[in-house]
Amino acid sequence: MDKMWLLARALLPDGFAQNVRVTVRDGLFVAVEPNVTPDGASADGAQRIAGLALPGVPNLHCHAFQRGMAGLAERRGPASDSFWTWREVMYRFLAHLTPDDAEAIAAFAYMQMLERGFSTVAEFHYLHHDVDGTPYADLGEMAGRIAAAAAATGIGLTLLPSLYGYGGLGGQPAVAGQRRFLNDPERFSRLVERSRVLVSTVPGARIGIAPHSLRAVTPDTLRAALEIAPDGPIHIHAAEQVKEVEDCVAWSGRRPVEWLLDEMPVDRRWVLIHTTHMTPDETVRLARSGAVAGLCPLTEASLGDGIFDGARYLGSGGRFGVGTDSNIDIDPAGELRQLEYAQRLAHRARNVMATAEGESTGRRLLSEVLAGGAQALAQPAGAIAPGCRADLVVLDTTHPDLAAVASDRVLDTFLFVAGREAVATVMAGGAIVVEGGRHRGREAITARYGATLKRILAA
Structure with missing residues (x-):
């Protein structure tokens, strides 16, 4: 009706x-x-x-469970704090999280997204198994909890089951804190199909895949993941941290975004999350690929990641959207404000993301994230x-x-x-x-x- x-x-x-x-x-x-x-x-x-x-604004990158740990990593440790020490706090938090907990936290995060202006969310979902790494009787138990939270709150959902198989570049063994994430391609294939069934009860829901990062897959398992999902969006973390870039160069002789653009069919289906550390050449190549850069300015600032080269990317015709990532402060206006202000600090200029004299910076930012977010979620949104x-x-x-x-x-x-x-x-x-x-x-x-x-x- x-x-x-x-x-x-x-x-x-x-x-x-x-x-x-x-x-x-x-x-x-x-x-x-x-x-x-x-x-x-x-x-x-x-x-x-x-x-x-x-x-409504699409949220193209979310780890819903991390809303529950917001504020837990704001105490300085014995050494210099970084993304890598923050990650240890996350592992300790996950040691106590049940499926009921995950659903409750996701529902709260999604409620806040709706209250503040996000209307759809791409859930980059890598929390799959029990605390000791044993798969639940229903392989999609945790995916089902995400779907339930989306249905209860009314937010639009694109669910991205994440393939996570290793602990570092070149197939290094995973550490204990990562055991809840791990799947090989065969089990991942079954997880994707089960997730497809589970989200069918959420109106308008979509399914994609999320190879977690080049740290968590090998070239062979990444290619296997692409064969599992011949359509739908493909999201991957890339070049968030300097150490990640250095490790990738040591492993392959190339930087993460460079490697992906050289070795993978990166096109409009792809969303590269963060891409904080790119060379000018990588920036232009990614812009021209048709892929979306998934920016999470508040999380990137919180973790000390660095500043995305927004002016060069946008000037090269690149498409981008924003996500809440660790959900420390769920706020689409806040993400866009942080994005622009970081550009101002980097360039010591104002209205950097506006593209022409007299153009409204707010209008430009909103227009870009509506279009880029809709593409990233494979949703008719924006x-x-x-x-x-x-x-x-x-x-x-x-x-x-x-x-x-x-x-x-x-x-x-x-x-x-x-x-x-x-x-x-x-x-x-x-x-x-x-x-x-x-x-x-x-x-x-x-x-x-x-x-x-x-x-x-x-x-």
């Missing part, structure tokens, strides 16, 4: 429009009609939504247009920071000033899941999450 809403204002592919009637069927926009008569017959039967409606997912983020234009601005200045003020405080209503897949800034299931989801953390942190 069709449902209709009348949007007071909306950002459509060709610009801002007033009094936009949208018709939704099976979670998709089937009609988008601007400039209808708000009190006349053309608006009959449409529920009115005040404010400014933007397309626009208020027929055939796209019925995802909306509606800003409260009575918010004091937004009340006196119009056009692209609303986007600049939203991203750089008001942020998530301005999010009033969120629609995901044609269902209103957030009203007045609060998720419809907030009380129960939050209570379950709180109880879960109390038990884990007391262990």
Whole structure:
């Protein structure tokens, strides 16, 4: 059955429009009609939504379970802290996590994503087995918990089961903390198929694969993974840390992104996560490949990863999106703000990611992550247009920071000033899941999450 809403204002592919009637069927926009008569017959039967409606933002990189460990790695150790010492905190946290815990944490993370403006998520899912590494009776137990959390919150889902077989480049043995992640290609194939069944109950869900990194696969197992999944998105961590780049050069004579571009069929299906440390040549080659760079600016700053070469990449026609990765601060406006501010620090300039004189930086950033995120998730998302997912983020234009601005200045003020405080209503897949800034299931989801953390942190 069709449902209709009348949007007071909306950002459509060709610009801002007033009094936009949208018709939704099976979670998709089937009609988008601007400039209808708000009190006349053309608006009959449409529920009115005040404010400014933007397309929902795709989150292209998430490890949901890490939301539960946010804040646990902010104490300096005996040596210089880094990504690698942070990873040890993660391994200790995982020693206590049950499937029920994973579901509760994922639901809380997804609820926060929706409340703050993400409407779809790509779950880069590598937590597969029990604490001792033994597969659960249902190989897809943990994947099923991700699907359940997505269904309960209403967020759109692209599930990416991750192939993780080794502990370092060149097929080095995994360490004890990685045992919950490990599969060989044969078992991974069964996991992908089981995951496909499990997400079939989540409206609009997609399946892809995520070879974890060149540290966690070999060339042979990476090629085997590609044969398992001849279609759908392919996500992989690449060039996040300087040590990773140095180790890859020692192993292969090439840098991680260079190796992938040389050895793999990198194209529009691929999403290279982080790509923090690339040479100018790698940056241009990746931009021209059609792949998406998956940027996680808040996590990359938290972990001390470095700064992505955004200006060169965008100037070369590269496509990118943003993700929440470790979920330390779930906030699409915050990710974009951090991305731009890091560029300003690196170049000692302002409005670096805008591409022309007079262009709105907020409009450019939002446009890029909507298109890049939709491609990365293989979802018909990122626009208020027929055939796209019925995802909306509606800003409260009575918010004091937004009340006196119009056009692209609303986007600049939203991203750089008001942020998530301005999010009033969120629609995901044609269902209103957030009203007045609060998720419809907030009380129960939050209570379950709180109880879960109390038990884990007391262990």
